[in-house]
Every structure is written in structure tokens, then in C-alpha cells.
Amino acid sequence: MLQSSSSKCSLLTVLVLVNVIGEFPLLLAKAGDSDLNEVRIGFGTSFSARRDVRFHLYTPLNRADAHVFSIETVDTLMRSFYNSSHPVRIIIHGWFNNATSLVIQGIKDAYLDAGSYNVIGVDWGVGAGESYFRASQYTIAVGLVVADLVKQVVRSGMAELERLYLVGHSLGAHIAGNAGHSLKAQPLHVIYGLDPASINFFQDEPDSRLSPDDALYVEVIHTNTQLSGYPAPLGHVDFYMNYGRKQPGCKTDVCSHGRSTEYFIESLRNTTKGFWGVGCNDYAEIRQRTCYNIKQQAVMGGEYWQKNITAGVYTVETLAESPYAMAYAGALSSRDVDNHEWHIAADENGNMRLVSYAVPYQLDGEKAKRDFVPERDTRFLLYTASNPEVPHVLRNGDIASIQSSPFNPNNPTRMIIHGWLGTQDSEINRLTRSALFFGGNYNVIYVDWSVGSLDEFYPNSRQLVYAVAAAASNMLDYLARYGQLNKRDVVVVGHSLGAHVAGNVGKWQSGAIPTIVGLDPALPFFAGDAPDRIMASDADYVEIIHTNGGVLGFMEPIGDADFYPNYGRVQPGCGVDVGGGCAHARAVHFYVESILSRHGFVGQQCESFQNIRDGTCAQTGATSRMGGEPPNAEGAPEGIFFLQTANSFPFAVGC
Known part of the structure; x- marks a missing residue:
């Protein structure tokens, strides 16, 4: 294609600009040119x-x-x-x-x-x-x-x-x-x-x-x-x-x-x-x-x-x-x-x-200031079959709150803990206790630390996990002393930030708790070997359910048995899950359904965590049930487990 002298000059100018300033994709041929590649x-x-x-x-x-x-x-x-x-x-x-x-x-x-x-x-x-x-x-x-x-x-x-x-x-x-x-x-x-x-x-x-x-x-x-x-x-x-x-x-x-x-x-x-x-x-x-x-x-x-x-x-x-x-x-x-x-x-x-962590201001531009004393402000809400909707409040140091309660030491006890910005009305409370009461008689103790968790400055809430766990551990000790609680009948379950609180309850109890279940434990500010994160040594058996690994939740195995539904990163049915919020919440939904499901969530043991990273589980032949009631305990298969779920409720395949 012939060019006029003026067009050649223009092209030369563009070349100079490119070399001096940087990239500049310029249309160099008009429609109808025979071969743009030339x-x-x-x-x-x-x-x-x-x-x-x-x-x-x-x-x-x-x-x-x-x-x-x-x-x-x-x-x-x-x-x-x-x-x-x-x-x-x-x-x-x-x-x-x-x-x-x-x-x-x-x-x-x-x-x-x-x-x-x-x-x-x-x-x-x-x-x-x-x-x-x-x-x-x-x-x-x-x-x-x-x-x-x-x-x-x-x-x-x-x-x-x-x-x-x-x-x-x-x-x-x-x-x-x-x-x-x-x-x-x-x-x-x-x-x-x-x-x-x-x-x-x-x-x-x-x-x-x-x-x-x-x-x-x-x-x-x-x-x-x-x-x-x-x-x-x-x-x-x-x-x-x-x-x-x-x-x-x-x-x-x-x-x-x-x-x-x-x-x-x-x-x-x-x-x-x-x-x-x-x-x-x-x-x-x-x-x-x-x-x-x-x-x-x-x-x-x-x-x-x-x-x-x-x-x-x-x-x-x-x-x-x-x-x-x-x-x-x-x-x-x-x-x-x-x-x-x-x-x-x-x-x-x-x-x-x-x-x-550095700037105590969030999207609304306001600085959160919350006065939270764990022993004073953590509430322990007891639900039983006789009061499934209206809780009885247990108080550390208050014998009357135990003696007047519907707590029954002959029934198993489940301690449930919410995460950041959680409250008494959180899904993990409403759904978990409903599922438990559908299948039997339980003492459900919901740890409501919302006075601390509602701090809009997340690091403040993150720093409270050990102290909240101390208050929860003291309540278990108090129930054991004055309510005849058998700690071997206790299972502690926590979601996100609450999973780390659950792990710390186990630390405070020095091995007295048989089973802890962590539902997609929070990752932000817990990466590496943070001493106050949930870990396998917190109980006889620690089970982790990973649903948004590497984003909001931990990806690495940190329990005795680590379950990776759909390989633990993203979850089917969540669509374009910007930020991973849907996948993160699925851990609670899977756990609740595991309590109700006749079929259950059966995980296939993989040879290594690398299998999960690669998205190809080399099965060993061993299996284990994820969640469920009663949950797994010491002696259950340990390791890395993969399972597939449906993209909507019921999630358990074959349920």
C-alpha cells in the first residue's frame, strides 16, 4: 500500500513516541487494506x-x-x-x-x-x-x-x-x-x-x-x-x-x-x-x-x-x-x-x-471503639429441647444460673461459636441447634461474644480469640463443677474466626475436649504458625472443613482430618463468588446438613495435600464421614479427604 509523505512522517512520529514513552497500540491500516499483517x-x-x-x-x-x-x-x-x-x-x-x-x-x-x-x-x-x-x-x-x-x-x-x-x-x-x-x-x-x-x-x-x-x-x-x-x-x-x-x-x-x-x-x-x-x-x-x-x-x-x-x-x-x-x-x-x-x-x-491492621478506619470512615471484657461480656446461651428458641443465660461465677437452668448432664453438650460480626441471630446458631434438636436431646451452648465481634476493625476482634476462649473454657469448668458436665460428652464447633476460638478452648482445656470441628477457619492474620490458631493438638480429634481455602479460609491442612469439599477453594452453585463469601459460608451449610443427612458426606482419603492442590485426588481406599452427629472422635481415619457436593441443597451427593 502506497503512503503519502505526510503519513510516513506521522508513522515516524509514532515510532519516536513509542520508544520514548512506551506502549501505544495505534491502528496502522484502514479497513479494506489487503494484508494487515504486512x-x-x-x-x-x-x-x-x-x-x-x-x-x-x-x-x-x-x-x-x-x-x-x-x-x-x-x-x-x-x-x-x-x-x-x-x-x-x-x-x-x-x-x-x-x-x-x-x-x-x-x-x-x-x-x-x-x-x-x-x-x-x-x-x-x-x-x-x-x-x-x-x-x-x-x-x-x-x-x-x-x-x-x-x-x-x-x-x-x-x-x-x-x-x-x-x-x-x-x-x-x-x-x-x-x-x-x-x-x-x-x-x-x-x-x-x-x-x-x-x-x-x-x-x-x-x-x-x-x-x-x-x-x-x-x-x-x-x-x-x-x-x-x-x-x-x-x-x-x-x-x-x-x-x-x-x-x-x-x-x-x-x-x-x-x-x-x-x-x-x-x-x-x-x-x-x-x-x-x-x-x-x-x-x-x-x-x-x-x-x-x-x-x-x-x-x-x-x-x-x-x-x-x-x-x-x-x-x-x-x-x-x-x-x-x-x-x-x-x-x-x-x-x-x-x-x-x-x-x-x-x-x-x-x-x-x-x-x-494498620489503620483503624473502615469503609464508612468511622473508628470503632468497643469496650469488651471477655469474662463480663461473653454470653453463654443454653438451648435444650425444652427451650429450643428462647435461651437460658449461663453466667460464669453465678451458681444460680446453672442450678435454675434446663441443663441436663445426661445429654451430650455442643458448644457453638460464631465468627466476626456474628451475633445471637447468626446462621451457625439458628441452623445448627435446629438440626441437633431435630435428631435428639442436646445441651446447646451458644457462645455469643458479639460485643467484641461486632467491632468493625477486624484486627481487634481477631485479637480476642484467646481471651474469648478462656471465658468459654471457664464456663465448661464451672458446668463440670456445679452442673455435673462430663467433658467427654462435649464437642466444640466454630466457624471462621469462631473456629480459632474453638481451637483455643481446646488449648485452655489441655486435652479434655474429645472433638473440635473448625468450619473454614479464618485465614486473615492467622497465616503461618500463629500460636492462637486452631491446630491438631487442640483436642483428641480436630476436624477441619475447608470451603474457601486461600482466600477467606485456610487452605493448608491444620487438623487431624482435613476435608476439602470440591477441592476446598470454590464451591459449585456460588456463581461469580467475588471475594469468596458464598464459599466461606458453605462450611456451615455442609455441617448443618451433615447432622440431618441420612447419606452423609463421605470423604475419600487422598495420598497427600498436593493432590488437593493439583485437583486430582489419588485415592488410598480409606474413607471418612465429614461432620455428622455424633461426629468423629479419636481413632477415626486421619489425613486429607476429598468429596464432591451438589450445587444446592441437599448438598450431600446421594442424599
């Missing part, structure tokens, strides 16, 4: 993703000197500074970039400034240096190579999927999406798409572009929807910075397109501000610039562990110069993997909240 920028010739893609590993020990490897030499990570105890972040550049780009170097530095990470930059510069249209066609092939890398590091035990995130800019966002698309059997947990490229990607072809189906959580940051960036929502959560158009302080589309990277980098820094988004009812409000749902807010970027986000569309206002964030929010990044400043935590109904 339009070339750069000097790329024949690109093979498996042959030409290089991975650059950066860690705290080699921030500047990358360990470079290919898809055929992933095993060399074992001889590098790679640390399998650190989370993995894979960063993917876009058109006309390579490993030296701001996308990789800037985001890498931000992560390593924030904590201990394995940061892997995906350098597909050989292909990215070709014409935009040819480079855009390489995104599927490069995505498959990235997916292969993920499979290899997960299969070898060097990484866990829930701690491995993908971040891609422009064409790199679609590469991340294509990688996630090919990993649906074991889905990625998080993808961040930074102003995904628009040209040559179409709304009716989600399999070749970034889409919500590519990971359990897909967040998209739009900064140049009028030219380079994709205009329509592509994720579970889409942030339109300044309504996604020209960015303040930018005079060119190149600048606006690149701002998505700069905003994301800043969101990872230890700053006192955050990028707070205001909710929109739909995408039409973005186009009309009429988003005013101030009751629905969310924080853009940062680390995912920490987010309280309702799926949808948001707009974020920024400043014209760095630092760009305007709203007060507190630090969004982590100082190390197990102490993120911001976490996501769920209440009893699976509703997510954004919580911070």
Missing part, C-alpha cells in the same frame, strides 16, 4: 512463543540482576534465589515493550519494596516488537506459555495457585486472560488487567481476550478507553480512572494508557492514601459520567487479600501528578506475605469487609 513496526520476523519468551525472576536477593530462564528451563529456579515460601507475581508487558519496560521494572520494584515476593517478568519482546496486529495475534500463544509456567511451578510445589497473581498491561492483560482461560481446571485466583488493549479484541470473542471467566477475581483498571484501552467492562470489578478517558496531567493518549501502570504501582506502595472508587449502577453511567453511589465504595489495586469489593463498575478520581491518589485509605500493600496491611474478612453471612 504493516510492520520494529524488526521482528518469525516469533515462536515457546522458543522466544524469556522469564526474568527478581527476588529481594536479586532485585537488579534477573535470573533469566525459558519455558524449557523452569527447573533452574531450584538453583536460583527463588523462595517457595514467598508469593509469586507474574508481570506481562504489552506491545513494543520488553523486560526493561516500566510495566515490569516499576511493578517489580513496587512489590519488592512492599515485601518478600518472587516476581517473574514475562519478556515476549521478540513478538511484541512486530506490528501491532501481528503482536495482538501472539497473545494466545504467549498466554499458553505463561499457563505452562504456572502449571510447572504449582505441580513442582514451588507455588500455590492462591498465592500466584498475574498482572498484565495492554496486550499483556489479554495474555494474562488467555493464560487463565487455559487453566480453568485449576483456576487462577487473581488477574489484574491494566488498561487492556482495545484494537483487534472483540466483545463477542471472550475466549481470546481478558474476561471474568479467566480467574476467580479479575480486576481491570481503565485509563484510555477512547483509543488504546478497552472501553467495556472486562472483569468482576472494573475501575474507570477519571471515567476511563483522558487522565489529568496527560496531553497524549500514550500518557493516559501508561497511567494504569503508574496507578497500580502507587497502589502497592506504603502510602497513607488509596485509590477509592465510587460505585456506578452500570457501564452506561461511566459513559454519561453520572456515578454517585457513594454507599458502594472499593479500593483499586493494592493486594487482593484485603479487599471488600462488590462486583461491578467504579470510577476513581485522581490528581494530575504523583502521588495520584486522593482519598484517605491507609497502606494498601504488605510488608511481608503474612502481614498484609489490608485483608478481606467475612462475617457470618459471607459478606466481605475491607480490614486493616
Whole structure:
């Protein structure tokens, strides 16, 4: 195709801008041109993703000197500074970039400034240096190579999927999406798409572009929807910075397109501000610039562990110069993997909240101040067959409260404990006691510590688990002394934060409790070997039911028997479960049904926890019942158990 001298000059100008400022996907041919692939920028010739893609590993020990490897030499990570105890972040550049780009170097530095990470930059510069249209066609092939890398590091035990995130800019966002698309059997947990490229990607072809189906959580940051960036929502959560158009302080589309990277980098820094988004009812409000749902807010970027986000569309206002964030929010990044400043935590109904250890302010901007003394404020509500709805209140140190109660030492006792933001009306109380009374006579003691759990500042509630457990343990001792309670007839059951309270009851009882059941024990601020988390040594038999592992609940086995319904991460029937609230609450529903079900939930023992990670249980032939009444006790099969459930009630297969 012949070009005028003016068009050649225009093309030369674009090339200069690309080299100076960065990626800029420009439409280089008009409709009707015979062969778009013949339009070339750069000097790329024949690109093979498996042959030409290089991975650059950066860690705290080699921030500047990358360990470079290919898809055929992933095993060399074992001889590098790679640390399998650190989370993995894979960063993917876009058109006309390579490993030296701001996308990789800037985001890498931000992560390593924030904590201990394995940061892997995906350098597909050989292909990215070709014409935009040819480079855009390489995104599927490069995505498959990235997916292969993920499979290899997960299969070898060097990484866990829930701690491995993908971040891609422009064409790199679609590469991340294509990688996630090919990993649906074991889905990625998080993808961040930074102003995904628009040209040559179409709304009716989600399999070749970034889409919500590519990971359990897909967040998209739009900064140049009028030219380079994709205009329509592509994720579970889409942030339109300044309504996604020209960015303040930018005079060119190149600048606006690149701002998505700069905003994301800043969101990872230890700053006192955050990028707070205001909710929109739909995408039409973005186009009309009429988003005013101030009751629905969310924080853009940062680390995912920490987010309280309702799926949808948001707009974020920024400043014209760095630092760009305007709203007060507190630090969004982590100082190390197990102490993120911001976490996501769920209440009893699976509703997510954004919580911070460093800043005692939550989404409503109010500082929670609650006066909670465990011995004084923890209530012990006794339900029996004679008073199944109206509880009798037991009080530590009050003999009359025991002597006047309907407590019957001849009946088994079940102590039930709610989690964060739980109350007397929580599902775990209402549903569990109803199921128990349907099948027999019990003393159901509900531990209501809502004066402490209703603290909107989650870390305050988290720090109370040991003290609340001490009060509950004292009540058991008091009942044993004045109510003839036989502690061998006691089972303690707790959900989420309440599971850790249950574990600590066992610690205080020094082995006197035969069975403790932890329903998806809370993960935020309990990672690693926190001494006050639930663990196998808390009772003769500790059973854990994992339903949202790696997000709101623990993924690693921490009991004598760990059950992983549907492999313990996501649960069928929960749909697009942004944040995992539905899956987290399923632990309670499964447990309640296990009490009522004639068939029960039968788990197949797997050879190892790695089977659960891989999503393929190598069965040993041993089985064990999950939950149930009476529950398992010492002597029951131990280990890792997998079972499938239906996607709605009744969940037990074959019930």
C-alpha cells in the first residue's frame, strides 16, 4: 500500500513516541487494506512463543540482576534465589515493550519494596516488537506459555495457585486472560488487567481476550478507553480512572494508557492514601459520567487479600501528578506475605469487609471503639429441647444460673461459636441447634461474644480469640463443677474466626475436649504458625472443613482430618463468588446438613495435600464421614479427604 509523505512522517512520529514513552497500540491500516499483517513496526520476523519468551525472576536477593530462564528451563529456579515460601507475581508487558519496560521494572520494584515476593517478568519482546496486529495475534500463544509456567511451578510445589497473581498491561492483560482461560481446571485466583488493549479484541470473542471467566477475581483498571484501552467492562470489578478517558496531567493518549501502570504501582506502595472508587449502577453511567453511589465504595489495586469489593463498575478520581491518589485509605500493600496491611474478612453471612491492621478506619470512615471484657461480656446461651428458641443465660461465677437452668448432664453438650460480626441471630446458631434438636436431646451452648465481634476493625476482634476462649473454657469448668458436665460428652464447633476460638478452648482445656470441628477457619492474620490458631493438638480429634481455602479460609491442612469439599477453594452453585463469601459460608451449610443427612458426606482419603492442590485426588481406599452427629472422635481415619457436593441443597451427593 502506497503512503503519502505526510503519513510516513506521522508513522515516524509514532515510532519516536513509542520508544520514548512506551506502549501505544495505534491502528496502522484502514479497513479494506489487503494484508494487515504486512504493516510492520520494529524488526521482528518469525516469533515462536515457546522458543522466544524469556522469564526474568527478581527476588529481594536479586532485585537488579534477573535470573533469566525459558519455558524449557523452569527447573533452574531450584538453583536460583527463588523462595517457595514467598508469593509469586507474574508481570506481562504489552506491545513494543520488553523486560526493561516500566510495566515490569516499576511493578517489580513496587512489590519488592512492599515485601518478600518472587516476581517473574514475562519478556515476549521478540513478538511484541512486530506490528501491532501481528503482536495482538501472539497473545494466545504467549498466554499458553505463561499457563505452562504456572502449571510447572504449582505441580513442582514451588507455588500455590492462591498465592500466584498475574498482572498484565495492554496486550499483556489479554495474555494474562488467555493464560487463565487455559487453566480453568485449576483456576487462577487473581488477574489484574491494566488498561487492556482495545484494537483487534472483540466483545463477542471472550475466549481470546481478558474476561471474568479467566480467574476467580479479575480486576481491570481503565485509563484510555477512547483509543488504546478497552472501553467495556472486562472483569468482576472494573475501575474507570477519571471515567476511563483522558487522565489529568496527560496531553497524549500514550500518557493516559501508561497511567494504569503508574496507578497500580502507587497502589502497592506504603502510602497513607488509596485509590477509592465510587460505585456506578452500570457501564452506561461511566459513559454519561453520572456515578454517585457513594454507599458502594472499593479500593483499586493494592493486594487482593484485603479487599471488600462488590462486583461491578467504579470510577476513581485522581490528581494530575504523583502521588495520584486522593482519598484517605491507609497502606494498601504488605510488608511481608503474612502481614498484609489490608485483608478481606467475612462475617457470618459471607459478606466481605475491607480490614486493616494498620489503620483503624473502615469503609464508612468511622473508628470503632468497643469496650469488651471477655469474662463480663461473653454470653453463654443454653438451648435444650425444652427451650429450643428462647435461651437460658449461663453466667460464669453465678451458681444460680446453672442450678435454675434446663441443663441436663445426661445429654451430650455442643458448644457453638460464631465468627466476626456474628451475633445471637447468626446462621451457625439458628441452623445448627435446629438440626441437633431435630435428631435428639442436646445441651446447646451458644457462645455469643458479639460485643467484641461486632467491632468493625477486624484486627481487634481477631485479637480476642484467646481471651474469648478462656471465658468459654471457664464456663465448661464451672458446668463440670456445679452442673455435673462430663467433658467427654462435649464437642466444640466454630466457624471462621469462631473456629480459632474453638481451637483455643481446646488449648485452655489441655486435652479434655474429645472433638473440635473448625468450619473454614479464618485465614486473615492467622497465616503461618500463629500460636492462637486452631491446630491438631487442640483436642483428641480436630476436624477441619475447608470451603474457601486461600482466600477467606485456610487452605493448608491444620487438623487431624482435613476435608476439602470440591477441592476446598470454590464451591459449585456460588456463581461469580467475588471475594469468596458464598464459599466461606458453605462450611456451615455442609455441617448443618451433615447432622440431618441420612447419606452423609463421605470423604475419600487422598495420598497427600498436593493432590488437593493439583485437583486430582489419588485415592488410598480409606474413607471418612465429614461432620455428622455424633461426629468423629479419636481413632477415626486421619489425613486429607476429598468429596464432591451438589450445587444446592441437599448438598450431600446421594442424599
